[in-house]
Amino acid sequence: MNAVAWSRNPYLPHAAQVVERVEEGRDIFTLRLRLSDAGARAAYRFQPGQFNMLYLYGVGEVAISIVSDPDDPGLIDHTIRAVGRVTQGLQRLKAGDALGLRGPFGRGWPVEAARGRSLLLITGGLGCAPTTSMIHYALQRRESYGALTLCHGVKHPGDLIYGERIQSWCAAPDTQVLLTADKGTPEWRGRVGQVTQTLEDIAPEMFKGVAMMCGPEPMMRAVAENLLRRGMAPADIYLSLERNMQCAVGHCGHCMFGGKFICKDGPVFSYTEVSALLAVKGL
Ligand SMILES: Cc1cc2nc3c(=O)[nH]c(=O)nc-3n(C[C@H](O)[C@H](O)[C@H](O)COP(=O)(O)OP(=O)(O)OC[C@H]3O[C@@H](n4cnc5c(N)ncnc54)[C@H](O)[C@@H]3O)c2cc1C
Ligand code: FES
Structure with a gap:
């Protein structure tokens, strides 16, 4: 957590305002937020992979990953799937509405350990959200990282979000995006199959780099086992x-x-x- 910004009570949310709201897909939307207090805004910094607690006044609080650019912490984006009480309430917010924000919290992606190495990002469904800030971070520092490959899987082509972002990543230097859907449609240009199958399309050197993944746990377990078979170190x-x-x-x-x-x-x-904990059912 940023010590300067959050030396006060960590349970107290800061006032924030919705600057923009983007519909990403069915029940998925992005809220672009700005802290209302100029001092808090100036002090706020986050690392790729960290999350905030968003507080919908009178309803409750939820953990949501930060998806925006760590180099532009004045605008803080969160991509949210409306699944229950709080997230459905957040879904009703529009530009100008107020909410509370605590954070950033947690340990993010290993930006230092990965420096100088290739980056293999593997995501499923809304798991692409927590890796987005890492992609921004690496592309802003292109010379500090090796090749970047994003393998992203969705159930149906219609579940794909971030169309414009994905197009811009495809155009970035030394960057490859491989998309797959469990079920295809005639218009679908990506692979059909599970995200583990996209690993067959990757240059072997990528398995000497660092892998970062987010998605349903069974998917991550399957991907990790596949990567280990290909020689990656745990x-x-x-x-x-x-x-x-x-x-x-x-x-x-x-x-x-x-x-x-x-x-x-x-x-x-x-x-x-x-790895040992992931093997325990229901933990
Ligand atoms: C570190 C961290 C980062 C997260 N980042 C994001 C993010 O970037 N975007 C995002 O949308 N969510 C994210 N989540 C999940 C988010 O916190 C939950 O979806 C949220 O707490 C649900 O609260 P609710 O009050 O809306 O639903 P609740 O009323 O608590 O739950 C309603 C129903 O939805 C189910 N449910 C809860 N969570 C999920 C889920 N994730 N997917 C499907 N069903 C669920 C519950 O089992 C329950 O049946 C993150 C969670 C953590 C811990
Ligand atoms: S959320 Fe309270 S200990 Fe982690």
Whole structure:
């Protein structure tokens, strides 16, 4: 957490305002937020892979990943799927509406450990959201990282979001985007099949780099096993996990995963740290 910005009570949300709202797909939308207080805005910084707690006044709070550009922390984007009480309430917000924001929280993607190496990002469904800020970060520092490949899987072609962002990533230097859908349509240009199958289309050198993934846990387990078979070291495979959150600062225990707090030890972990826990059903 940024010490300058959040030296006050970490449970107190900052006032924020919706600057823009973008419809991304069915029940998926992006809220672009701005902290209302100029001092808080100036001090706010985040790392790729961190999350905020968004507080819908009078309803409740939810953990949502930050998807915007870490180099432009004045505007903070969150892509949200409306699934329940709070996220459906957030779905009704429009430009100018107010909400609360605590954060940023957690340990993000290993930007330093990955420096100088190729980046293989593998995502499923809305799992593309938490990796987006990492893509922005690496593309802004293109000379600091090797080749970047994004493998992204959706169930149906209609579930694909971020069309414009994906087009801009395809045009970036030394960057490859491989899309797949479980079921195709005549218009679909990507692969048909599971995201693990896209790994067959990747240059072998990519498996000497660092992998970062986010998506449903069964998908991440399957991808990790596939990467290990291709020779990647467990310490070079990172994944972002989700559990119910309340305090987000390691006090309440709601997010416990074995002996780890997802809110402060994660949400990003190396496979070495969590492989044994991932094998335990229902944890
Ligand atoms: C670190 C972290 C980062 C996250 N980042 C994002 C993000 O970028 N975008 C985003 O949309 N969500 C994200 N989530 C998930 C988000 O916090 C939950 O979807 C949210 O808490 C649901 O709250 P609710 O009150 O709307 O739903 P609730 O009323 O709590 O739940 C309603 C129903 O939806 C189900 N449900 C809850 N979460 C999900 C889910 N993720 N997918 C499908 N069904 C669910 C519940 O099991 C329940 O049946 C993240 C979670 C964590 C821990
Ligand atoms: S959310 Fe309270 S300990 Fe992690």
